[in-house]
Amino acid sequence: EVQLVESGGGLVQPGGSLRLSCAASGFTFNTHAMSWVRQAPGKGLEWVSAISGSGGGTYYADSVKGRFTVSRDNSKNTLYLQMNSLRVEDTAVYYCARDPPSSTGYHYYFDHWGPGTLVTVSS
């Protein structure tokens, strides 16, 4: 069974930093691209960042470029999101999400989601 479990969220002041983790199990982690998607309270979905299976390709939303860094440790089956210079508008539930299996390369859709971790940026 595919499982994704995020951790590392919490309350942080504007300008602060947090590192989110997503522990994956039940599938061959290094063959799937992974993404972070966030959802502000009562709002819609916003894609944040993606990383290829090898980690060689990383992609970011304009709203977080230069502040957030996505990485992965395939030996630990874990995805990370380092968030620096946090802003009030970064407050959201952060989900990690898996790319579907494919024999033709990455799709950058999301077929499995973790339960999410809440990040609150407030003074």
Add this chain to the structure above:
Amino acid sequence: EIVLTQSPATLSLSPGERVTLSCRATQSIGSYLAWYQQKPDQTPRLLIYDASNRATGIPARFSGSGSGTDFTLTISSLEPEDFAVYYCQQRSNWPLTFGGGTKVEIK
């Protein structure tokens, strides 16, 4: 950035009705569009990918169509468990983007 506009924002319908949701892109995205369903306090569920392919385990009452800039998600006959928010998402260009969502509520 490709902007996806979903319409209408809210639909009030009864079980058994046919539903058509729209997603329009600001430029051509080929068939690189997915649809998700999100129920309150749940994570999103992938319904349709590449515009018209049902994801694993998705009932046949859900279908997707369209290409280029105009896409449709159709639910042939609403079941009680289908009342939710539906999002479209494109993967044609970076950054990936989602539409603002359509809420399907009980009339």
